[in-house]
Amino acid sequence: MRLVEALISALMVAGLYATMSYGLALIYGVRKVINIANAGTMTLGAFVTLLIWQATGLDPLLCVFIVGPLFFFVGALIEVFLVRRVAAQAPIISLLLLFGVLLVIQAATSLVFGGDVRSVRPAYIESVVKLGDITLAYNRLAVFFSGLVILVGLELFLRNTFLGRAIRALAQDVEACQLAGIDTKRVSMIAFGIGTALSGAAGCLLTLVFAFDPTNPFGVLQLKSFTIIVLGGLESVVGVAFASFVLALAENVTVTLWKAQLENLVSFVLLVVVLVVMPGGLAALLRRRGVA
Amino acid sequence: MTAQPPRLGLPRWLTSVWTQAALIVAIGIVIALIPVVQPRALNLQRLAFFVLWYAIMATGWNIIGGYAGQISFGHSAFLGMGAYVSGVLWYTTKIDPLLTLPVAGLAAAAYSFLVGVPTLRLRGPYFAIATIGVGEASRLFAVNFDDIFGVTLTKGVTGLSLPNYDAETVHYATAAVFVLAMLTTLWIRRGVFGTGLFAINMDRDAAETVGVPTARLQVLALAVSAFFCAMAGTLYAARQQFLDPASMFGFDKSIALVLIPLVGGLGTVWGPVFGALLYSAGLDQIQSASRNPYLPSLIYGVLLVVIVLFEPLGIVGLLGRLRAPLGRLLRPSEGAP
Amino acid sequence: MSGPILVGRGLIKRFGGLVAVNGVDIDVDEGQIYGLIGPNGAGKTTLFRLLSGVYAPTAGTFELRGRKIAGLSPHAVCRLGLVTTHQIVRPFADMTVHRNVLVGALFGRLGLRGAAAEAEVDRVLELTQLSAHRATFARSLTLARRKRLEVARALATAPDVLLLDEVAAGLNPTEGAQMVDLIRKIRDSGITIVMVEHVMKAIMSLSDRIMVMDLGRKIALGTADEVARDPAVVKAYLGERAIA
Numbered sequence: 052m053r054l055v056e057a058l059i060s061a062l063m064v065a066g067l068y069a070t071m072s073y074g075l076a077l078i079y080g081v082r083k084v085i086n087i088a089n090a091g092t093m094t095l096g097a098f099v100t101l102l103i104w105q106a107t108g109l110d111p112l113l114c115v116f117i118v119g120p121l122f123f124f125v126g127a128l129i130e131v132f133l134v135r136r137v138a139a140q141a142p143i144i145s146l147l148l149l150f151g152v153l154l155v156i157q158a159a160t161s162l163v164f165g166g167d168v169r170s171v172r173p174a175y176i177e178s179v180v181k182l183g184d185i186t187l188a189y190n191r192l193a194v195f196f197s198g199l200v201i202l203v204g205l206e207l208f209l210r211n212t213f214l215g216r217a218i219r220a221l222a223q224d225v226e227a228c229q230l231a232g233i234d235t236k237r238v239s240m241i242a243f244g245i246g247t248a249l250s251g252a253a254g255c256l257l258t259l260v261f262a263f264d265p266t267n268p269f270g271v272l273q274l275k276s277f278t279i280i281v282l283g284g285l286e287s288v289v290g291v292a293f294a295s296f297v298l299a300l301a302e303n304v305t306v307t308l309w310k311a312q313l314e315n316l317v318s319f320v321l322l323v324v325v326l327v328v329m330p331g332g333l334a335a336l337l338r339r340r341g342v343a
Numbered sequence: 344m345t346a347q348p349p350r351l352g353l354p355r356w357l358t359s360v361w362t363q364a365a366l367i368v369a370i371g372i373v374i375a376l377i378p379v380v381q382p383r384a385l386n387l388q389r390l391a392f393f394v395l396w397y398a399i400m401a402t403g404w405n406i407i408g409g410y411a412g413q414i415s416f417g418h419s420a421f422l423g424m425g426a427y428v429s430g431v432l433w434y435t436t437k438i439d440p441l442l443t444l445p446v447a448g449l450a451a452a453a454y455s456f457l458v459g460v461p462t463l464r465l466r467g468p469y470f471a472i473a474t475i476g477v478g479e480a481s482r483l484f485a486v487n488f489d490d491i492f493g494v495t496l497t498k499g500v501t502g503l504s505l506p507n508y509d510a511e512t513v514h515y516a517t518a519a520v521f522v523l524a525m526l527t528t529l530w531i532r533r534g535v536f537g538t539g540l541f542a543i544n545m546d547r548d549a550a551e552t553v554g555v556p557t558a559r560l561q562v563l564a565l566a567v568s569a570f571f572c573a574m575a576g577t578l579y580a581a582r583q584q585f586l587d588p589a590s591m592f593g594f595d596k597s598i599a600l601v602l603i604p605l606v607g608g609l610g611t612v613w614g615p616v617f618g619a620l621l622y623s624a625g626l627d628q629i630q631s632a633s634r635n636p637y638l639p640s641l642i643y644g645v646l647l648v649v650i651v652l653f654e655p656l657g658i659v660g661l662l663g664r665l666r667a668p669l670g671r672l673l674r675p676s677e678g679a680p
Numbered sequence: 681m682s683g684p685i686l687v688g689r690g691l692i693k694r695f696g697g698l699v700a701v702n703g704v705d706i707d708v709d710e711g712q713i714y715g716l717i718g719p720n721g722a723g724k725t726t727l728f729r730l731l732s733g734v735y736a737p738t739a740g741t742f743e744l745r746g747r748k749i750a751g752l753s754p755h756a757v758c759r760l761g762l763v764t765t766h767q768i769v770r771p772f773a774d775m776t777v778h779r780n781v782l783v784g785a786l787f788g789r790l791g792l793r794g795a796a797a798e799a800e801v802d803r804v805l806e807l808t809q810l811s812a813h814r815a816t817f818a819r820s821l822t823l824a825r826r827k828r829l830e831v832a833r834a835l836a837t838a839p840d841v842l843l844l845d846e847v848a849a850g851l852n853p854t855e856g857a858q859m860v861d862l863i864r865k866i867r868d869s870g871i872t873i874v875m876v877e878h879v880m881k882a883i884m885s886l887s888d889r890i891m892v893m894d895l896g897r898k899i900a901l902g903t904a905d906e907v908a909r910d911p912a913v914v915k916a917y918l919g920e921r922a923i924a
Binding site: 084085133136137140141142143144146147148150151152153154155156157158159161162166270271273274277278281310312313315316318319320322323326327 | 490
């Protein structure tokens with residue numbers, strides 16, 4: 052029973068982890084740059100959700116439908132006015148640029164909202180769902196299903212629409228895309244927009260689970276999402292979902308069996324182990340098995 | 344590209360290695376003399392210490408980040424490592440912290456191997472990602488060290504109070520380490536090692552095919568870099584006599600070490616010094632003027648974006664741009680085409 | 681012109697299910713120009729990358745002067761005296777021509793230092809007709825000069841064997857002729873050359889021996905004339921109908 056509980060509780064957390072990491076994988080695919088500003092837009096997403104909730108009492112889950120489209124434009128603007136301008140230079144330059152964006156967003160959020168710890172507490176925050184012997188917090192369940200819906204939606208979009216296929220093609224070969232007449236600039240912009248929208252959505256979901264201030268827990272989550280995309284093979288959406296679960300489970304096991312303070316160390320250890328043992332991440336491992 | 348050689352068009356005698364080395368030593372001596380000439384200007388001494396302190400670390404960071412082009416977001420790990428190695432040795436065995444400068448440096452260099460060997464041989468952004476983890480993991484490790492090993496050495500989040508130490512002695516030592524760091528970075532920049540690092544920075548595969556042992560050089564560059572950051576940690580321990588994981592292993596320190604070389608001039612010898620001057624002096628000014636802890640961070644973020652977009656060589660690049668019109672002003676006859 | 685300097689036996693390279701190089705033997709005599717041709721996807725570039733250490737072979741051995749080099753990293757291979765140029769030129773864009781070549785001299789087989797390194801750079805720049813551009817940044821060179829810089833940087837490592845990957849591709853006839861001249865001069869200085877080339881005229885006129893590859897296998901080996909008359913080669917290049 053303990054095992055089942057651990058698995059389920061890992062699944063719940065994985066929903067949030069995956070949502071905040073999809074965008075990173077998508078953006079890495081088209082621009083080959085780690086969007087280090089991801090934690091920043093997630094912060095912003097959480098605070099916008101807070102504002103909306105305070106003003107109108109709208110449920111954070113529904114805020115996704117406002118924050119998502121809004122942040123699509125934020126991401127598209129970042130791509131057009133910043134990232135695109137340094138695209139021809141070394142990837143490190145884009146990384147530094149996005150790092151600057153992260154600092155600006157976090158500092159601006161602190162200036163506006165102050166450094167206090169905030170939380171969003173809709174009426175159902177204390178509710179639980181009982182499944183036989185297992186008790187599940189309603190908010191975590193909601194976050195998990197949102198993550199699942201986003202995963203399915205994203206996979207359907209990437210596989211079945213022209214734009215989605217263009218994004219996947221761009222991740223594989225820029226030149227071939229240009230030859231095939233795909234407007235790579237437009238596709239990059241849209242992918243960056245979607246990636247940012249996803250981080251904003253992750254910000255909405257996060258407010259249901261964690262208390263937050265302008266830097267916490269975003270800094271920790273940042274590292275976790277990096278671990279997740281490295282583990283997932285940098286570009287694969289399904290890889291991200293799977294890696295999110297692996298990380299959540301590893302953390303869960305560490306906390307239960309060893310020390311709670313070491314929870315955040317898990318992602319780093321996992322990161323190094325992945326880098327050393329299987330540089331291509333889980334996706335490469337699965338691919339290799341599939342071919343051989 | 345990250346690492347263009349600055350084209351300042353300075354006269355050859357000024358850019359020769361020997362002149363530059365002499366300049367470094369001269370600056371070191373002048374700064375070292377501050378407590379002798381102005382024994383009561385404690386604020387000035389404090390400012391001088393922190394400018395040098397940041398300059399030492401940023402110079403170290405620049406060797407791996409600027410020369411080799413491998414950006415690290417976790418160099419506070421090496422700073423903290425050095426500070427704690429010397430600090431713990433000091434209060435447990437009473438060894439003078441300044442004597443343990445090289446021990447701290449070597450310990451951090453060894454630590455950097457653990458980080459660098461697996462991550463630096465991989466392509467792409469892996470190193471940068473891993474360093475974020477290294478910084479955070481090191482901090483957590485320092486916080487929980489006593490717990491994990493069942494000892495009382497680092498005293499966790501409470502921090503480590505150390506015995507008193509003469510600030511003037513630390514000042515001289517800091518000036519000496521600064522000179523050592525600057526001479527090292529100059530020697531690397533102008534020598535075979537640096538040429539190899541720049542080649543790696545521009546095209547690692549091409550460098551590898553013409554015989555550059557890319558993995559080894561990068562790991563070595565990281566070790567040198569960690570060495571100087573750790574020595575800065577020791578100096579801090581001796582001067583401030585208090586260490587805690589949040590400030591020594593803090594992400595804000597890692598950020599500062601990215602910002603300073605970038606603002607000053609990435610991959611240049613003097614960039615980290617200009618950057619440290621602006622950062623230390625600027626930080627003090629902004630903080631005391633605004634009383635808002637978030638304003639400096641906002642300004643540095645904006646500065647970072649602007650520099651990356653418009654002047655990748657930072658202050659050094661700006662000086663280079665200024666020099667041409669300045670030269671024309673001084674010698675109008677040469678300005679004619 | 682002594683015996684073979686470069687000997688490969690049973691070289692195989694697989695990528696997943698695809699076999700790019702399938703059991704190739706290669707013997708290159710010292711002082712020769714050895715040409716490697718074949719239709720697109722024949723496995724020439726993969727074979728090249730095996731030789732230069734970029735890829736480790738799935739199976740097979742490869743020796744330079746009797747020393748095993750298969751599986752060594754490229755910088756180690758370079759230091760043993762085998763160096764390669766890149767098909768798509770990759771100069772260090774923000775270094776001057778001089779510094780680009782200096783990297784080769786400093787880190788190459790001899791690991792030259794100081795004045796000796798500078799002298800070698802001067803010699804190589806002279807040979808490749810780049811002396812006038814020594815202070816130019818590599819990114820602002822014309823394609824023909826960048827190709828020569830690629831060769832110069834490789835030469836500065838003091839190789840016994842130079843692998844040239846399509847150095848004449850994309851050049852106009854005058855520039856192509858200059859490159860052919862340069863390659864001949866390099867051979868005359870005692871360096872063994874293995875080259876892949878699409879420009880048939882260049883490779884046919886230069887090579888002492890030519891290996892023809894198709895679908896990862898060696899299908900012919902001989903002088904330019906012998907190879908050109910070989911029915912298997914004609915078939916591979918022109919397809920079945922040309923024979924019938």
